Amino acid sequence: MFGLVVHANVVAMILNEDYIDELADWHKYAIAILICFATVILFILIDHHIPLWFDTLSVLIQVMLLLSVSGAVVYSFGHFSFKLDLSLTLAASALVGPAYDIFKGFQNQFRKWFTKKPPEVLTE
Secondary structure (H helix, E strand, O other): OOHHHHHHHHHHHHHHOOOOEEOOHHHHHHHHHHHHHHHHHHHHHHHHHOHHHHHHHHHHHHHHHHHHHHHHHHHHHHHHOEEOOOHHHHHHHHHHHHHHHHHHHHHHHHHHHHOOOOOOOOOO
């Protein structure tokens, strides 16, 4: 757009009192923490109940979560003139799967190191 058109749009928004609202910073952090926490709980449940399907379901859940959060951002801006900046939520959602896999690897290794092995039984 040319500068004149931008200024005309700004003046029209001011005259119509059609402002763009924003989300507070603590709301952004709270939403990111809640969605990340809920995703981790969901991954734990899937890992305990159907471990064979964990890899497939975790990737599918992450893709669906990223698409739904992105869609919510676009929808809220288009329909409500509300700037829903959920970039931290998107980053947390994208990293929760690999972080959970890394954590599970460390957890299994620590379990091997710190649990007592049963004594060997000699059969003769």
